[in-house]
Amino acid sequence: xxxxxxxxxxxxxxxxxxxxxxxxxxxxxxxxxxxxxxxxxxxxxxxxxxxxxxxxxxxxxxxxxxxxxxxxxxxxxxxxxxxxxxxxxxxxxxxxxxxxxxxxxxxxxxxxxxxxxxxxxxxxxxxxxxxxxxxxxxxxxxxxxxxxxxxxxxxxxxxxxxxxxxxxxxxxxxxxxxxxxxxxxxxxxxxxxxxxxxxxxxxxxxxxxxxxxxxxxxxxxxxxxxxxxxxxxxxxxxxxxxxxx
Ligand code: HEC
Numbered sequence: 001x002x003x004x005x006x007x008x009x010x011x012x013x014x015x016x017x018x019x020x021x022x023x024x025x026x027x028x029x030x031x032x033x034x035x036x037x038x039x040x041x042x043x044x045x046x047x048x049x050x051x052x053x054x055x056x057x058x059x060x061x062x063x064x065x066x067x068x069x070x071x072x073x074x075x076x077x078x079x080x081x082x083x084x085x086x087x088x089x090x091x092x093x094x095x096x097x098x099x100x101x102x103x104x105x106x107x108x109x110x111x112x113x114x115x116x117x118x119x120x121x122x123x124x125x126x127x128x129x130x131x132x133x134x135x136x137x138x139x140x141x142x143x144x145x146x147x148x149x150x151x152x153x154x155x156x157x158x159x160x161x162x163x164x165x166x167x168x169x170x171x172x173x174x175x176x177x178x179x180x181x182x183x184x185x186x187x188x189x190x191x192x193x194x195x196x197x198x199x200x201x202x203x204x205x206x207x208x209x210x211x212x213x214x215x216x217x218x219x220x221x222x223x224x225x226x227x228x229x230x231x232x233x234x235x236x237x238x239x240x241x242x243x244x245x
Contacts, residue, residue, distance in 0.1 A: 024143050029123035031202040033212060039068050042203025045196060047079045047090075049152050050110065053099065056090035058111040059207055064090075067210055103137075103148045114208035119201050126153065126197045130160040130180050142178065157193045158186030 032038060043064055046056075065075035065086070072086055080088075092107075099106045114122060125143050129151035132140035140162075141147040151157075160180040168174050188196060206212070 026120040026124045029119040029201050031119050038199045038202050039206055042199035045200040046203050053107040054110045055092040056111045057109050059090045062086040105148045112208045114205040119205050122201045130162045156186045156188045158182055159184040
């Protein structure tokens with residue numbers, strides 16, 4: 001199978017994509033889609049650190065601003081670095097051919113990445129880069145072995161190294177377990193980094209399904225209406241049947 005086909009299959013099969021994590025335990029992202037501030041911080045992270053390589057071509061800046069309650073002027077100042085119009089799609093400046101030459105592969109569009117990978121995978125992925133001198137780009141990733149993406153958030157997180165320990169089970173069978181250890185701190189504490197990644201994943205999740213929020217609040221309204229209607233119906237029933245008994 002060629003690489004492209006494998007990738008397409010991975011995108012189509014979330015369950016399989018999960019298995020491709022190589023059995024690594026995924027950390028819970030615990031994102032909160034209703035937390036608008038978290039989404040705003042995530043949007044900023046995304047345009048600052050991801051949009052130079054990855055696009056989000058199904059998304060318009062204008063929509064992000066409206067959904068996340070950011071004024072047009074602020075969207076232009078804080079989310080759009082290369083000018084352009086508010087109605088523009090979140091495309092990327094790097095040409096595919098250049099990416100291919102630099103990274104050996106074209107960074108995929110991230111608009112619906114949360115739907116194919118899931119929030120927990122993305123959260124764990126952004127926390128699982130580690131130094132690996134055997135790789136050309138000098139890094140590797142626990143949930144995405146031999147990844148072609150550099151650790152773009154290294155300044156924030158710092159550098160992790162893999163600590164491999166061999167454990168023996170009760171039958172004497174050996175197995176290796178890999179843990180990551182922060183050996184060179186970044187400008188954020190581990191707690192701050194977790195929060196930053198959670199915000200980022202929250203935003204990626206929102207992009208994958210921008211209607212989720214609307215749908216949820218509509219659902220609540222419908223249920224409220226049904227409850228009120230139930231009370232009215234009950235009162236009417238009592239009224240109608242009162243003389244019959
Ligand atoms: C310097 C360029 C570059 C930047 C910046 C970058 N990436 Fe990547 N990313 C890549 C490349 C190249 C790949 C493809 C890796 C592969 O297939 O081996 C990739 C792959 C990924 C994948 C895996 C996609 C899949 O196949 O399922 C995710 C998720 C991802 N990037 C998220 C991000 C996020 C989030 C950011 C911002 C914090 C970011 N990337 C910033 C280059 C980049």
